[in-house]
Each structure stands twice: as C-alpha cells, then as structure tokens.
Amino acid sequence: MQGRTLLSARWVIGHRKGRHVVYENGVVVIEETEVLHVGAGFEGEVARRIDYGEAVISPGFIDLDALSDLDTTILGFDNGPAWKKGRVWPESYIARGPxxxxxxxxxxxxxxxxFAQLIRNGITTALPIASLFYRAWGETVAEFEASAKAAEDLGLRVYLGPAYRTGGQVTDEAGNIRAAFDEPRGLAGLEQAVEFARGIDGTANGRIRAMFAPDRIETCTERLLRRTAEIASEMGAPVRQHCSQSPVEVRLVREQHGCAPIEWLNRIGALRPNWLLPHGTQATEAEFDLIAEGKATLVHCPLVAARHGGMLKSFPRARASGINIGLGTDTHPADMILNMQIGMMTARLAEGIQAIRSEDMFDAATLGGARALNRADLGRLAPGAKADIAVIDLSRTLQTPDPVQTLMTSASxxxxxxxxxxxxxxxxxxxxPDVDAVEDAARAQAQFDGLIAKYPDRTAGHPPVSQIFTPSYERVAP
Structure with a gap:
C-alpha cells in the first residue's frame, strides 16, 4: 500500500483479454514498478493522487528505431540526389581515410x-538508431557505455548495442554507387558488440537490455549476419537490420547475392522471430510472406519514408499476411504520434480509407513493439504490466468522442x-529532472552546425556547403 500512486483522467487506455480497452473517467494505480489496477475506480488506499482532467493516460510508446543522434536525413529533405549531398562517401574521402x-x-x-527527446514524446522503450555516414566506421563501445549511463539517469527503458558493418556505400563523381567491404574490421566490431551486450544486459534493474545492430543489409556480409544470428539467438536478444528501404540497396543486394534483401536473409537463415526489419518500403509481396513465415517484425517508420517520397505498400497488406508490425521514429522530431498519423494517411493512400483504423496504428506503436521484444509486460496498461505510461493532454485540442481517434487527428x-x-x-x-531543454537545444544546434561545415569533406567533388544545401529562397544580405 505504501507508495501507491493513483492517476485519473477523462480517458484511460487499459488492456484486457488481449486487446486495448478505453475507460472514460478511468484510473490507473501504480505500485512500485508495476500497474496494480486499471479501471473505472479503485477502492484501495493510495499515497498519492494525480488527476489529469482532459487527458488520455496511455501505455508508453515503444520505438523500435529510435533516433539517438542529430538527424542528418533532414538535410536531404530538399537537397538531392543523396550521392551529391554527402549521404554517400565519395571515393576521394575513402582514399584520405574516413x-x-x-x-x-x-x-x-x-x-x-x-533520450530526453524520446521521453518528451511519450516513448518509454527505445532501440536507438544513429547514422554511420559521419562515423569513421561503426559505433563505439565507449559511446554506448555513456548512453547506458544516460538512460539509467533519465529512467528510459532501452535496448542497447553499437552498430557495426562489414562494408559501406561509396560513390564516384558520376554517381555510380557501389559497396566497399572490410570484413575483418566489421567482424571485430561485432565481437566488441558481443562483449558489450553480455556486460550490459539486465542492468539498471532490468531497464537496460542488449540488442544487436548490424547496419544496412547491403553493407553486411553473410559471415557477419550468420554470426550475429547465432549469438543473438543464444542470448535471446533482438537484432535490428535495416533493409528494403531504397532502390540502391535493392540493386546492390541483387548484385551481391542474386536475390532481393529479405530473400537473402531467409536464404542464410537469419530471418528469425527476434529480427526487427526497418523499413520494408521496397519489399515485394513474396518478401512480406517470408517475413511472416519467419515470424520477424516489420518496423514501420512512416515519417522518414514519406518525407522522401516513399511509403509502406502497404500496412494493411503486410498485416493481413500475418506480419507483426511495430513502429519507429528514425528521424527528427521523435514524435510517435506524428508517425502514427502519417502511417494512417499513407496506408489509406495505398489501400483506401476503409483499409485501416486508428486502433490498428496505435496497436503497432504499443503491442506490436512489445511482441517484437517478446515482452508481454510492455505496451499495455494491465495489472502486472510495467508501469510505463504516457499522459497526453487533450485540453487544448478539439476532441472526437474517442481518445485514440483524437490522437490521430488533433494531437502531437x-x-x-x-x-x-x-x-x-x-x-x-x-x-x-536535471535536463535544461533550452541549453541542450543550443548545444545540439552548435554541434549540428559544426557537422554541416564538414560536409564538403565527404561530398563528391567537395563543393562548398552553399552548393550542397541550397536555400529555399534567395538570401538577401543586410
């Protein structure tokens, strides 16, 4: 009884009999780390009460592809093609040494x-993702040791593992993109990731778990992925493998292996229930069937795909084939509500307005992520589940008669x-607590500006920044 906290609001999204349910004027009772009670009322004693009024008390969102750096994809929003704008390493940059x-x-x-940005957006469980374009090769154990400390301090539930690869995309000055490999370097990165995983798994009272993050499929060799699959299965850890996300990737995989990306994963025995696969926008129906048969998870990242003219074709079709679908943000801002909204819109553009409802996308942001991680204690508000909760204020928005539909139409x-x-x-x-949002935003901007100044180094032809990123309108000098 001591320490119980009762939360109340106009809307509570609870869970029973395998499905979310909505309580109007409901309550959630937290005891220690878990949900004790969800319903219309509670007769027991509590130490603290918080009434949120016109709000929805929701299970926290699960972000399977959570932005963990300063997002460079936003620089390509109006600036392309990617090989001309520093998104693919030029041969000259490789020659001088990344x-x-x-x-x-x-x-x-x-x-x-x-991580603070994720929390601000109601994301309670995250699998971090960062770009390797500005790295010397892969992510380091040292930075992930620092990230584990940050997650523990902030209280975020995370699955951590440094990204590694055996190759990378390289372009000449005519835009011919190829893959360049250094398998020994990649295998060494994997072994470092394994050592990190075994040391970090289950720390912070279980809030920090291990994951494996081989980078884009066209930059990974068979040996790397087979070894990853074996170790991850042994540890019961998830593996996230970016694939089926661009025409260049599909071409390179076909050149390397004579088949499509998902077909190759299946062929080498890596398409397993613990594999999480962003983004699927280039996947065929046959590949969707393979994902379903392998019981892997498709990680849908609607915002980043739509920004660059892509979309999943389609969410309803993938779901109908039996695929578990979770969501990822993968770009700035780390707004899961916005991603759900864009996911709804693009699914309806692909299949029609009747093809998907609001609860389907909400399920992906909560239950789909929990299934991907094999965590029946996440993604729901029910007795015995982890008390991972997002409270979303609806007092300043026009509400529909249903809170989930209001999230899809009016919230952010x-x-x-x-x-x-x-x-x-x-x-x-x-x-x-202990986060100065204004100061941190200024620090982040200064770092981002410094990175932009270095873009000529890794851009084909090494043009100045003013030619890499062209302004929307003419800049007029004062």
Whole structure:
C-alpha cells in the first residue's frame, strides 16, 4: 500500500483479454514498478493522487528505431540526389581515410539529448538508431557505455548495442554507387558488440537490455549476419537490420547475392522471430510472406519514408499476411504520434480509407513493439504490466468522442505532459529532472552546425556547403 500512486483522467487506455480497452473517467494505480489496477475506480488506499482532467493516460510508446543522434536525413529533405549531398562517401574521402566528425564528448551528449527527446514524446522503450555516414566506421563501445549511463539517469527503458558493418556505400563523381567491404574490421566490431551486450544486459534493474545492430543489409556480409544470428539467438536478444528501404540497396543486394534483401536473409537463415526489419518500403509481396513465415517484425517508420517520397505498400497488406508490425521514429522530431498519423494517411493512400483504423496504428506503436521484444509486460496498461505510461493532454485540442481517434487527428508529441517508466515519474508537466531543454537545444544546434561545415569533406567533388544545401529562397544580405 505504501507508495501507491493513483492517476485519473477523462480517458484511460487499459488492456484486457488481449486487446486495448478505453475507460472514460478511468484510473490507473501504480505500485512500485508495476500497474496494480486499471479501471473505472479503485477502492484501495493510495499515497498519492494525480488527476489529469482532459487527458488520455496511455501505455508508453515503444520505438523500435529510435533516433539517438542529430538527424542528418533532414538535410536531404530538399537537397538531392543523396550521392551529391554527402549521404554517400565519395571515393576521394575513402582514399584520405574516413574520420569521426564528432568527438566522444559530443557523441555522449547526443545520446542523452536524444533520450530526453524520446521521453518528451511519450516513448518509454527505445532501440536507438544513429547514422554511420559521419562515423569513421561503426559505433563505439565507449559511446554506448555513456548512453547506458544516460538512460539509467533519465529512467528510459532501452535496448542497447553499437552498430557495426562489414562494408559501406561509396560513390564516384558520376554517381555510380557501389559497396566497399572490410570484413575483418566489421567482424571485430561485432565481437566488441558481443562483449558489450553480455556486460550490459539486465542492468539498471532490468531497464537496460542488449540488442544487436548490424547496419544496412547491403553493407553486411553473410559471415557477419550468420554470426550475429547465432549469438543473438543464444542470448535471446533482438537484432535490428535495416533493409528494403531504397532502390540502391535493392540493386546492390541483387548484385551481391542474386536475390532481393529479405530473400537473402531467409536464404542464410537469419530471418528469425527476434529480427526487427526497418523499413520494408521496397519489399515485394513474396518478401512480406517470408517475413511472416519467419515470424520477424516489420518496423514501420512512416515519417522518414514519406518525407522522401516513399511509403509502406502497404500496412494493411503486410498485416493481413500475418506480419507483426511495430513502429519507429528514425528521424527528427521523435514524435510517435506524428508517425502514427502519417502511417494512417499513407496506408489509406495505398489501400483506401476503409483499409485501416486508428486502433490498428496505435496497436503497432504499443503491442506490436512489445511482441517484437517478446515482452508481454510492455505496451499495455494491465495489472502486472510495467508501469510505463504516457499522459497526453487533450485540453487544448478539439476532441472526437474517442481518445485514440483524437490522437490521430488533433494531437502531437508536444501534448505529452507526464511520463512514468518502471513506476518512476521521469517527466512532470513537460519537465525532465536535471535536463535544461533550452541549453541542450543550443548545444545540439552548435554541434549540428559544426557537422554541416564538414560536409564538403565527404561530398563528391567537395563543393562548398552553399552548393550542397541550397536555400529555399534567395538570401538577401543586410
């Protein structure tokens, strides 16, 4: 009884008999790290009561592809093609030797800053993702040790593992993109990731778990992926493998292996239930069937795909084939509500308005992520589940008669008010303890500006920044 907290609001999204349910004027009772009770009322004694009024108390979102750096994909929003704009390493950059464009302190700050952004958007469980374009090769154990400390301090539930690869995309000055490999370097990165995984798994009272993050499928050799599959299965850890996300990737995989990306994963025995596969926008129906047969998870990242003219074709079709679908943010802002909204729109563009309803996308952001991680205690508010909760303020928006439909039509990540993870209140009224949002935003911008200044080094032909990123309108000097 001591320490129980009762939360109440106009809307509570609970869970029973395998499905989310909605309680109007409902309550959630937290005891230590778990949900004790969800329903219309509670007769027991509590130590603290918080009434949120016109709000929805929701299970925290699960982000299977959670942005953990300063997102460089936004630089390509109006600037392409990618090979001309520093998104593919030129041969001249390879010749001089790729280098780290951020120092260790900057990388550590970025993880902490990104984790705070996830919490602000109601994301309570995250599998971090960062670009390797500005790295010397892969991510380092040192930065992930720092990220583990940041996650523990902030209270975020995370699955951590440094990204590694055996190759990378390279372009000549005519835009001919190929893959260049260094398998020994990649295998060494895997072994470092294994050592990190075995040391980190289950720390922070179980909030920090291990994951494996081989990078894009066209930059990974068979030996790397087979070894990853074996170790991850042995540890019961998830593996995230980016695939079926671009025409260039599909071409390179066909050149390397004579088949499509998902077909290759299946052929080498890597398409397993613990594999999480962003993004699937280039996948065929046959590949969807293989994902379903392998019981892998498709990680849908609607916002980043739509920004670059792509979409999943389609969410309803993939779901109908039996695929478990989770969601990822993968870009700035880390707004899961916005991703659900874009996911709804693109699914209806692909299949029609009757093909998907709001609860289907909400399930992906909660239950789909929990299934991907084999965690029946996440993604739902029910007795015995982890007390991972997002409180979303609806007092300043036009509400429909249903809270989930209101989230899809009128809300955003900025409406997240309070967040609880493992029963701990990690954000209150938009404030995260020991985080100065204004100061951190300025620090992040300064680091991002410094990275942009280095873009000519890794851009084909090495043009100045002003030619890489063209302005929307003419800049007029004062």
């Amino acid at each position: 280098y780290e464009m951020y120092d260790p302190e900057e990388l550590a700050f970025q993880k902490r800053h990104a 990540g900025r409406d997240v008010r309070d967040v609880f993870i493992d029963g701990r209140q990690v954000m209150s009224d938009g404030i995260i």
